[in-house]
């Protein structure tokens with residue numbers, strides 16, 4: 001009998017093309033993040049699932065369908081999945097590492113430039129008809145050359161951001177659990193304790209996974225250590241940052257600016273951030289290029305096929 005694989009969102013065609021050679025594929029489209037109950041409903045007949053990062057793959061979801069053998073998350077992060085429960089139940093979990101590194105590093109750098117050079121404010125000025133002519137003091141920003149970029153989390157994406165920073169003439173500091181000789185050698189990066197990195201950086205960029213240890217790491221205490229002229233960039237996971245504390249720092253001029261691609265209660269944005277011109281807000285676009293999303297879909301489908309065929313898969317978490 002053919003296996004049934006459920007896709008919890010519309011995905012690049014390659015996923016269905018690969019899977020449908022030997023499985024029945026059901027795609028369930030929803031504009032909004034699903035609840036646990038909705039997920040239980042759509043996974044009812046699935047042997048395998050390709051999920052997205054907004055799907056709450058909880059223990060209750062995992063136990064609801066005894067046939068479920070693999071959850072292939074179409075993301076590098078797996079914080080939306082109860083990995084302990086999956087392991088206990090013998091359900092494989094896979095992710096899509098590697099293929100989204102460059103796209104996400106590009107977006108982090110786009111946000112660094114947007115925040116430091118006030119690109120969104122400038123665009124708004126043009127559209128609102130407020131550009132009346134060149135002025136020496138208009139929309140002055142912060143230069144990256146000779147500034148220090150502090151990277152928190154030195155995985156693949158942190159490394160790729162460090163490479164871009166080096167090309168922009170920045171010094172790179174990083175905070176990670178272990179020493180990363182590769183970036184120290186390639187980019188002259190210096191490992192620092194978190195507090196020292198926060199104190200010394202002109203731009204702080206987050207590239208750590210969401211875990212109990214990293215949740216809320218950028219709170220009012222951390223923000224108070226940053227230079228008032230500094231910027232905070234988050235393309236990792238929203239709950240790393242206490243958004244209320246960030247809003248206070250931005251409102252009071254305690255911090256010069258921020259740029260966020262991810263949110264504490266995604267897709268909700270803290271309403272205090274919306275009126276602020278010193279924060280750039282994007283709708284979780286880190287990996288959103290055609291090439292990367294195709295590669296992610298291909299990897300997710302390959303993991304499902306491989307697991308259902310052989311009980312092995314290349315990207316087990």
Ligand code: GLV
Pocket residue numbers: 053074075076077078100236286287
């Ligand atoms: C995106 O945020 C991912 O984890 O792939």
